[in-house]
Amino acid sequence: MDYARAFAISAAGMAVERTRVDVASLNLANANTVLTAEGANYQPLRVVARAMPMGANQETAWASFSDRVEQGLDTPELSSLSLPLVQTEPTGAQPRMVYEPGHPFANDKGFVAYQGVDTATEMVTLMSALRAYEANVVAMNTARTLSLKALDIGGGS
Incomplete structure (x- = not known):
């Protein structure tokens, strides 16, 4: 049995959630920065994930996804999986105006x-990404346990 599919699926899910954590952390870090008169500012970001169509060419998909799975989807049977592709984009949130003469x-x-970052939303994003990451870790550990048990079958203990 080949458990590479299960490992690749879990790894892809963990990569998506890691990106969500990174983006939410970046938004929170810049929540209290100000827009200067020169126009220098931070644009809050959001993560957009979509499923890669079955049999889609990875070269035409968002390039960063193939790097995230670290060559785990190079085999022909794995390249046809419908795995998530991740992209970040600006939220377009309006700046928060605070009276501070x-x-x-x-x-x-x-x-x-100030930046248009909603700290409550970013904290919820962090918590949900953490839970989803943990679920993917459990799925990967389960696949690992199954593969080890399969090896024990012929061991003659």
Whole structure:
């Protein structure tokens, strides 16, 4: 039996959740940064995942996905799996305007433009990504246990 499929599926799921954690952490780290008068700002991001169509050419898929699975999908039988592809994109959230007339980056009306990051949403994203990552780890460990038990069958204990 070949357990590479189960390992590749779990690895792909863990890569998606790791990306969600990275993006949520980046958004939280920049939540209290300000938009400067020169226009330098951080654009909050979100993760978009979609299933790769069965039999789709990985070269035409989002390039970062093949790097995440680390060559685990190169075999012909694994390349036809419908695994998630991950992409990040700006949320388009409007800046949060806070009245702070003494702030060095306040506009002429005394408002400071902070990033449009919703910290509660980002914390929920972190928690749900953690739980999904843990579920993928359990699935991978289960496949590992099954493969080890299959090896024990012929061991003659």
